Amino acid sequence: MRIVMIGSGYVGLVSGACFADFGHHVTCVDKSEAKINALEAGEVPIYEPGLEAIIQQNRSAGRLDFSKNLAPSVGEADVVFIAVGTPSRRGDGHADLSYVYAAAREIAAAVRGFTVVVTKSTVPVGTGDEIERIFRDEFPEKDISVVSNPEFLREGAAITDFKRPDRIVIGTEDTRAVEVMREVYRPLYLNEAPLYFCERRTSELIKYAANAFLAMKITFINEIADLSEKIGADVQKVAKGIGMDKRIGDKFLHAGPGYGGSCFPKDTLALVKTAQDFDSPVRLIETTVAINDNRKRAMGRKVIAACDGDVRGKKIAVLGLTFKPNTDDMRDAPSLTIIQALLDGGATVHAYDPEGMDAAKDMLGPVIYGNDPYEIAAGADAIVIVTEWDEFRALDLKRLKTIMKKPVIVDLRNIYPVNEVTKYGFGYFAVGRKPEKV
Incomplete structure (x- = not known):
């Protein structure tokens, strides 16, 4: 054809x-x-x-x-x-x-x-x-x-x-x-x-409903992650436990800094507006949008808290800029809000991403870009993992400990087992887990 x-x-x-x-x-x-x-x-x-x-x-x-x-x-x-x-x-x-x-x-x-x-x-x-x-x-x-x-x-x-x-x-x-x-x-x-x-209208709604449901699922596990930190539970184990239920499933139950990209932010908002036009508000989706927007700012505060509540004059190394791995898409990426919060707090931000740095340069302020994780980590007061690219999953932690100014890792994607990081003397701050201070 x-x-x-x-x-x-x-x-x-x-x-x-x-x-x-x-x-x-x-x-x-x-x-x-x-x-x-x-x-x-x-x-x-x-x-x-x-x-x-x-x-x-x-x-x-x-x-x-x-x-x-x-x-x-x-x-x-x-x-x-x-x-x-x-x-x-x-x-x-x-x-x-x-x-x-x-x-x-x-x-x-x-x-x-x-x-x-x-x-x-x-x-x-x-x-x-x-x-x-x-x-x-x-x-x-x-x-x-x-x-x-x-x-x-x-x-x-x-x-x-x-x-x-x-x-x-x-x-x-x-x-x-x-x-x-x-x-x-x-x-x-x-x-x-x-x-x-x-029917055509049904098809159009299927797309929005699917994206809104997945966005809602991400937001749900992120709120459970916050509760897990307060009460001493491990959100990854919670997610596994509920995801084994076939009615729920384990997809999109990974706690993190919030959803971004080209689809979920604009599609959830468009569904909210459509529902309002037809006088049939979708309260769950309205709340999902609000929670996700707030979460990205909260992740910036989380990084600052891990740095003893103050990042002024400190060097922060950010690993990952795109909203997810295996793309160069920076649209509504959590890194944008997190880095802005760090810059507003007076930090010097060094960043590395395998594919997203060209796009990021047009969207971020005074950020210094490096060629690999170790270059930007040298002399850093903290490393922040924002996007779970494969090359960040097996970092040489022993090497990082020797080149960083302070041994602090803020893992917003929970890609490391806690004991694997802490055995090298790092303070480790993840999402939905009890923080491990140095």
Whole structure:
């Protein structure tokens, strides 16, 4: 099939490359001339394990190409996916759908013959109805079916998630569109990936509800972590104990500094705003948003407390900047708030991240960046582990003890056993565990 992907950001690029790897012919379109030029030159603008290789293979095979102009490729397409950004709108927190609607109008003007237009972007309930209204009122002569097909990709594991999904949600009641979408995803048949067909509005809500539930689960275990510290329990053991219950499951029960990234913060807020518009408030999600915002600031205070309540004039080494490992995404990363709190407290912050430092430089204040953990740890009064990159999981603690000014580790991801750290004479401050002072 001939597929066009409008938007070559994270979702569009990953989805387009994977569809091409299935054997479809895919054109990824983006208005950013710099981005398209880079992709045509073989440069991938985002870090996602395995993505660069898939793009190169399918470019060489002639199944994947890039363009700044959508009209030529859309005119020949069977399916056009809208995968543009839907950031939180300034001022009110609603999802900004201006890019979605602009893309829809351009697509409608270019289609020839029956075409399925699919919203891959995360959009509030009713967006598909509005796109259909635009087509009907402004382009009544065009034969277009509007479908919802939300993405459920985890940054850092997106290729696996796309090719071995838990489910593929497709919102449409148009029998012609059903058959087209079955053909789009037919290559996944051998993996027995379940195609779940439902109404378009239901599909749109599934995406928001899924992200909100996971965000709520993270926030729940973070509050249990705070309680664990107060009463002398170990949150990791609590999480394991409740996660063994199949009704609960062990995913997203890892206590930490709060959720970030491109999805959970904006999607939870957009769901809250949608619910308010329909006079059906989602109190649990409202509270989740508030708790998560407060938690990031609380983690800054936690680091300061571990440094005897004062970081003025002290050197703090921060390991990990991105909101999670295996990505270069800094959007709403907890590190942003934590580092700002340290800077406000008068600390000198040195930081290292395997992939996120270029993006971080545009988002953070006077931070000094290093080339590895040991460079930034030299002479430090404390190390703070903010992102659980694999290379931080087996640090040479004996070496660190000799090069640091003070032996303090604040592990906001709980990646070390307590006794492994304290046997080298470190003060160890984790999340949801009793602090071990020097």
